[in-house]
Structure formats: structure tokens, C-alpha cells
Amino acid sequence: MTLHLYFARKFAISLLTVTALFTALFLLIDMVEQLRRFDIGVIGPAQALHLSALKVPADLYGLLPLIVLLATVALFLGLARTSELVVTRASGRSALRSLVAPVATAVALGAGAVAVLNPIVAATTTQYETVATRYSQDEISVLSVSDEGLWLRQGTPEGQMVIHAARTDADATRFIEVTFLGFDLTGDPRLRIAADHAILTPAGWDIRNAKRWDLGPDTANPEASATLHDRLALPSDLTRERIRDSFASPSAIPIWELPAFIQGMERAGFSARAHRVWLQTEFARPVLLAAMVLLGAGFTMRHSRFGRTGTMVMLAFAAGLGLVFLRNFAQVLGEIGEIPVALAAWSPPAAGILLSLGLLLHLEDG
Numbered sequence: 344m345t346l347h348l349y350f351a352r353k354f355a356i357s358l359l360t361v362t363a364l365f366t367a368l369f370l371l372i373d374m375v376e377q378l379r380r381f382d383i384g385v386i387g388p389a390q391a392l393h394l395s396a397l398k399v400p401a402d403l404y405g406l407l408p409l410i411v412l413l414a415t416v417a418l419f420l421g422l423a424r425t426s427e428l429v430v431t432r433a434s435g436r437s438a439l440r441s442l443v444a445p446v447a448t449a450v451a452l453g454a455g456a457v458a459v460l461n462p463i464v465a466a467t468t469t470q471y472e473t474v475a476t477r478y479s480q481d482e483i484s485v486l487s488v489s490d491e492g493l494w495l496r497q498g499t500p501e502g503q504m505v506i507h508a509a510r511t512d513a514d515a516t517r518f519i520e521v522t523f524l525g526f527d528l529t530g531d532p533r534l535r536i537a538a539d540h541a542i543l544t545p546a547g548w549d550i551r552n553a554k555r556w557d558l559g560p561d562t563a564n565p566e567a568s569a570t571l572h573d574r575l576a577l578p579s580d581l582t583r584e585r586i587r588d589s590f591a592s593p594s595a596i597p598i599w600e601l602p603a604f605i606q607g608m609e610r611a612g613f614s615a616r617a618h619r620v621w622l623q624t625e626f627a628r629p630v631l632l633a634a635m636v637l638l639g640a641g642f643t644m645r646h647s648r649f650g651r652t653g654t655m656v657m658l659a660f661a662a663g664l665g666l667v668f669l670r671n672f673a674q675v676l677g678e679i680g681e682i683p684v685a686l687a688a689w690s691p692p693a694a695g696i697l698l699s700l701g702l703l704l705h706l707e708d709g
Contacts, residue, residue: 346431350444353421357414358452362403365410369399385478394478397471401594404464407456408670411449411632412663415639416656418445428644439703442640449636453629461625462597469595492520497581502527504577508541516543521550523577525558532558535565536575543581550575593621616684620677623688624670631670634695638662641702666695 373395377386386394403410422428431441495506503526508518523536538553553572556565596604601622605615642659643652670691677687 346441347444347447350418350441351448354414354418354445354448357418357421358411358448361410361414361417365403365406366399369402370395373398373402381478390478394471394474397467397474400460400464400467401471404456404460407453407628408631408635408667409663411452412635412639412659415445415449415636416643416659419640419643420652420656423643439700441644442637442703445636445640446633449632450629453632457598457625457628462599465595465597472595495581497579501525502530502533504579517541518543523548523550531560534558536577538575543579545582546576547579548575548577550577593618598622598625616680617678619684620674620687623684624674627688627692630689630692630696631666634666634692634699635663637696637699637703638666641699641706644703644706666691669694 370392374388374391377391377394378388419428428441492507492509493511495508497504497506505524505526506518507522507524509520511518518541519539521536521538521541523534523538523541524532525534525536527533535556535558536550536553538550540551542549542551550572551574553575554569555572555575556569558565562568593601596618601618605618605622609615639659642655642662673682673687673691676682677684
């Protein structure tokens with residue numbers, strides 16, 4: 344047990360060191376990128392640091408598997424230089440038993456990242472988009488899904504238009520039981536339209552079986568002046584792609600809220616397959632980190648006197664990149680429906696663990 348705790352502590356220190364180096368590097372690079380992104384005078388160094396601090400957690404979270412791999416390589420290179428692995432093997436402890444503590448640490452890190460860091464990254468990502476949009480002063484369309492249906496907001500030259508629909512088709516072009524609420528530039532309501540359905544065309548909204556109320560200050564009784572229309576047209580610069588892209592990406596939603604968000608999307612008529620794949624991928628993250636530890640150890644659990652240390656490190660890094668690529672490729676296949684969701688999320692980590700164990704058994708205990 345004492346030896347397990349010793350290895351776990353050294354691995355945790357290695358993880359913290361690599362994470363700190365990546366954090367400092369990402370902050371410096373992203374600050375420069377933020378200063379280049381906006382016009383001169385829009386933001387200063389303080390604002391750039393603020394934006395970078397909001398963006399860096401998402402970058403680190405995405406690179407967590409490679410951070411674990413590099414920490415593993417650093418750990419076992421250090422143990423090999425001090426001959427601690429030789430002493431461990433001489434005491435009768437196999438290579439696989441020596442990996443129990445680092446693997447357990449990686450699994451605990453993955454579980455903590457999913458449970459705690461994932462919601463933090465989602466919050467900082469959302470805040471980053473909000474702050475960056477405020478600095479760039481762009482008009483954005485916002486789409487949200489709730490138990491009551493879906494809500495869409497679009498900017499217009501006259502003000503804002505809020506659109507509510509009970510449901511939509513999977514193509515995001517036909518909305519059922521739609522209500523349009525128009526507001527002027529001061530935020531006062533100016534019109535309301537209720538319709539059986541509305542179709543989004545390149546020219547704007549094609550509204551069918553509608554009733555319109557004018558809500559301006561000069562209208563004393565909106566109901567008395569309401570008009571019925573078999574067909575109405577409202578201009579809009581929205582497109583199907585912009586509406587679908589307005590959905591929050593799966594990574595921007597806290598994992599604890601993701602199941603309810605998926606249910607809301609499916610009730611509204613949208614496909615939530617990408618979000619389901621992301622959810623399962625997050626559940627599989629601890630297994631992926633364990634695979635990275637085994638992969639890094641398979642190439643570096645050898646004494647430095649054997650030579651070719653640089654080659655083995657490069658092979659470990661290349662294998663880690665290959666596993667990350669396989670995971671991303673499987674995720675894409677799962678999102679487009681080519682393979683089942685569970686297979687897309689769990690097969691790359693499982694394959695990484697099995698291949699790493701085979702490598703360790705062949706090189707260390709073969």
C-alpha cells in the first residue's frame with residue numbers, strides 16, 4: 344500500500360506540473376489571439392486575459408487525455424532514471440501491479456473531471472461566448488428548448504422578435520403552433536402573431552392560418568383591431584443552418600443538465616444523437632484516461648540504459664495521438680448514425696486498454 348501511495352503521489356505531482364505548463368502556455372497564446380481578433384482599442388490586456396481565462400479551461404479539458412499521457416511518460420522516465428522501477432521489479436512486483444496506483448489516479452481524475460470540471464467548462468464556455476459577443480457587438484439568434492416547446496430570438500432592424508413553437512420538424516424549417524412576439528428598439532411590444540404553423544423560406548417566414556394583434560401605444564383595444572390572415576409573410580435573415588447552429592454544442596451544456604436537454608430536444612422534434620454520443624463519451628472519459636496511462640507506460644517502463652529513450656517517447660506520443668484520433672473519428676461516426684452510440688463512445692477506450700495491456704505483457708512480462 345505504501346508503494347501504491349508513493350506512485351500515486353508522484354503521478355499526481357507530474358499531472359499538476361504538466362497541467363500548469365499547458366495552462367501558462369495556452370494563456371499566453373490565447374491572449375495574443377484575442378488581441379488580434381478584435382479591432383484596435385476594443386479590448387486591452389486585461390480584457391484579453393479575462394477572455395483567455397474563460398477559454399483556457401475548455402482547451403485544457405479537451406487536451407486532458409494527452410496531458411495524462413505526457414504526465415505518465417514523465418513519471419516513468421523519472422522512475423527509470425532513478426532505478427526505482429528496477430528495485431520495484433527486483434522486489435517481486437510485476438509491471439502491471441506497479442501501474443495500479445497511476446491507473447487508479449487517472450480514473451479518479453477522469454471521474455472528477457466529468458463530475459466537476461465539465462460543468463465548470465460549460466459555464467466558462469458560455470460566459471466566454473457572451474463576453475466575446477458583447478465586445479464584437481454582433482447580433483445573434485438564440486434558440487432554446489424547454490418543456491413548453493422551443494424559443495427562438497432573432498434581431499431585426501425594428502427591434503427583437505421572439506418566436507415560440509410547440510414543436511418543429513427535424514429539418515428545422517416547419518414550426519407548429521407558432522407565436523411571434525415583436526418588440527421595438529426600446530423593448531416595448533409592438534405586435535403578436537399566432538399561427539397554426541410557419542415555414543422558414545429563403546425569403547423569410549411563411550405563416551399560415553394566422554391572427555395578428557397590433558400592440559403599439561396607439562392601439563387602445565388590440566383584440567378589437569386584430570386581423571385574421573390565411574397567409575402572412577415576415578422578413579427574416581434566419582436560415583435552417585443558423586437555427587440548428589444556434590443550439591448549444593454538447594460541450595457547452597453541463598453534464599448534469601444534458602439528459603434533460605436531450606429529452607427537450609427530442610420532444611421539440613430535433614435529433615439529439617450528437618448530444619447522446621457526447622454524453623456517453625463523457626462517461627467513458629475515465630476509461631480513456633486509464634488507457635492513456637497504460638499506453639504511456641507501455642513505451643517508457645524500461646531502464647534508461649537500454650537507450651532509444653527519445654524514440655520510445657515519440658512512439659508513446661504518436662500512439663496517444665492515434666487513440667485520440669480514433670476516439671474523435673468514432674464520435675463523428677456515432678453522430679451521423681453510422682455506428683451505435685455506445686460503440687462510438689466506449690470502443691476507442693476499450694481498444695486502447697486492450698492494446699496497451701498486450702504491449703505491456705509482451706515487453707515487460709513476456
